[in-house]
Amino acid sequence: MSRLKVDNIETRSGNNVAMDNALKLKGYTASQRDALTASAGDVVYNTDDGTIDFYNGSAWFATSSGTFQFNVEYLIIAGGGGGHGSSNGGGGAGGYRNSYSTETSGRNSSTETPSTVTVNTNYSVSIGGGGGVSTSGSNTEFNNITATGGGGGGYITGDNGGSGGGGGYTSPHTGGTGTAGQGFDGGNGRAGSGGGGSGDPYTGGGGGGAGAAGANATSSGGGDGGNGLASSITGLSVTRAGGGGAGADNHRLANSNGSGGTGGGGAGGNNSVGGAGTVNTGSGGGGGSNSDTGGVGGSGVVILRYPNTYTITDDLSSLTMTTSNVGSDKVTTITAGTGTVSWS
Numbered sequence: 001m002s003r004l005k006v007d008n009i010e011t012r013s014g015n016n017v018a019m020d021n022a023l024k025l026k027g028y029t030a031s032q033r034d035a036l037t038a039s040a041g042d043v044v045y046n047t048d049d050g051t052i053d054f055y056n057g058s059a060w061f062a063t064s065s066g067t068f069q070f071n072v073e074y075l076i077i078a079g080g081g082g083g084h085g086s087s088n089g090g091g092g093a094g095g096y097r098n099s100y101s102t103e104t105s106g107r108n109s110s111t112e113t114p115s116t117v118t119v120n121t122n123y124s125v126s127i128g129g130g131g132g133v134s135t136s137g138s139n140t141e142f143n144n145i146t147a148t149g150g151g152g153g154g155y156i157t158g159d160n161g162g163s164g165g166g167g168g169y170t171s172p173h174t175g176g177t178g179t180a181g182q183g184f185d186g187g188n189g190r191a192g193s194g195g196g197g198s199g200d201p202y203t204g205g206g207g208g209g210a211g212a213a214g215a216n217a218t219s220s221g222g223g224d225g226g227n228g229l230a231s232s233i234t235g236l237s238v239t240r241a242g243g244g245g246a247g248a249d250n251h252r253l254a255n256s257n258g259s260g261g262t263g264g265g266g267a268g269g270n271n272s273v274g275g276a277g278t279v280n281t282g283s284g285g286g287g288g289s290n291s292d293t294g295g296v297g298g299s300g301v302v303i304l305r306y307p308n309t310y311t312i313t314d315d316l317s318s319l320t321m322t323t324s325n326v327g328s329d330k331v332t333t334i335t336a337g338t339g340t341v342s343w344s
Contacts, residue, residue, distance in 0.1 A: 025052065030120075033060055048344070049120055068119040070310065070343075073100040074112075074145065075233045075303040077282035078182075079128035079137030081150035081165045081207060083244045083266060083274040083294030084287050088168040089153030089175065089189055089204035089214075090225050090244030090258060090268060091297045094128060094137050094282030095162025095182030096210035097147045100233040100305060106147075106162065106182035106210040106241070108229075115143050117306075122315055122340040130277055130285070130297030136161050137282070140300035151176035151186060153207060153244065153287050153294055158186040163208030166223055166246050166258075166287065175205045175214055183241070187214035187223035192249065201255040206268075207243030207284035209261040214243045221256035222246025225284060228263020233303050234333065235326040239263035244284030244295065247274055251290065260286055266295040280335045302334040306343070315340045 025045040028036070033044055033053060040057035050067035053060045078094030096106035099114045117123060128138035128149055136159050137149035151161030157174045158165030163183030164176025175186030187205025201221060206214030209226030217223045225243030232238075242265030245258025250271050257268035264278030266286035274286030277298030285295030304312070308330045314321060318339035323332040334341075 066118040066120055069116055070307055071114040072117050073114045073233065073305040074142055075100060075231050076140055076142050076145055076147045077241055077300045078140040078147035078149045078162050079130040079300045080277040080282045080284040080297030081137050081152040081159060081161055082131035082133045082135045082297045083207070083247070083268070083285040084134040084153035084155050084168060084204065085247070085293040086288060087203045087222065087247045087249040087290055088155050088287050089158045089166025089186060090207035090246050090265070090287045091131060091153045091277065091284030091294070092150035092158065092161050092163035092165045092176055092178065092186050092207040093183055093209045093228060093241035093243050093261070093265065093284050094140065094150040094300050095147035095179050096229055096241045096282065097145060097182060098231055100231060103231055104229055106229065107178060107180065107184055108211065109181040115145065117143070117343060119343055122342050124340055125302055125319060125334055126338040127302060127334060127336050128300040130299045132296055133294045137297045140302060142302045147300065148179045148182055150183070150207065150282065150284050150297055153204060158205065163210060163226065163243055166205035166207045166214050168204045169202040175208065178208045183210050184208035184213040184226050186243070187216040190217040201249035203249045203255065204246035204287050206245050206258045207265065209243040209263065209265065210241035212261070215258065217246060221248055222258035222268045222287060224259045225261035225265035227261045228283065233305050234331050240281040240283065242283045244274065244277060244286040247287035247289040247292065247294065249290065257289060258286070264298055299336070304332045305329050310343045313342050313344065315342055
């Protein structure tokens with residue numbers, strides 16, 4: 001036998017009923033709700049999702065999408081481009097997108113808006129790989145926010161990308177174009193005067209970085225890679241997404257290789273293969289010297305910062321990720337894989 005106790009209900013015109021206080025439904029977690037012996041028309045409050053759920057006789061349905069939402073600040077970096085061989089251009093850094101605090105995003109652009117996520121909802125993640133020799137890097141993505149892979153270093157022109165690859169010594173020598181809000185252009189290459197000894201070198205431009213353009217080739221040697229950008233999203237200031245330097249022309253006695261940009265850009269080769277971009281920084285690979293090959297680009301990364309009251313899950317167990325506490329936040333760094341994440 002049930003008893004209804006009412007403190008104050010009054011009838012009004014039109015046969016409406018008013019209550020002075022809010023109506024409170026019984027709250028259950030989703031698993032507790034599913035364990036109920038329910039009848040069609042039963043209504044409960046879902047404490048996991050913040051929704052009002054009803055039973056239609058065969059299954060539970062929510063009356064709205066989840067209502068528990070919060071902001072996730074992110075740093076998303078694509079894979080860097082690979083450097084070209086034979087004294088040509090360095091690879092460009094992967095696109096750099098940053099919504100943390102008031103920090104700079106790629107190409108020295110404004111901070112992006114944090115991503116708003118809903119509890120118990122899946123969000124896509126894909127970490128871009130670094131490009132092979134003279135090949136562009138792959139895109140990195142979180143929740144449909146995409147950073148563009150860095151452009152590969154060129155023999156003629158550098159590839160376009162998040163940051164552009166350095167141009168080659170064959171006309172028109174032009175460096176690749178970087179992407180607005182993500183990275184800078186690659187430097188231009190140049191053709192020398194020919195011959196050996198101390199003559200004017202054939203060499204390429206440096207790959208563009210997230211924080212600066214790649215340097216043009218000069219009569220002294222290959223262009224340096226553009227510098228990367230620093231972020232403290234993990235609690236420590238770390239520079240990433242530097243461009244790759246151009247390789248040296250070792251037929252020229254006075255020629256020098258280009259330096260890699262700060263943040264992990266590979267140095268150009270000097271009588272050697274170009275240096276690789278540092279993994280999980282999205283940095284470009286350096287160009288190789290003479291007949292040597294260029295270096296590969298560094299892989300990308302996704303770094304997420306959010307309130308420590310929430311717990312992230314790798315839904316498909318397909319991602320390589322680590323989580324640490326930083327003050328009142330958690331920071332999750334995802335370094336490889338393609339899949340989805342969710343929060344509870």
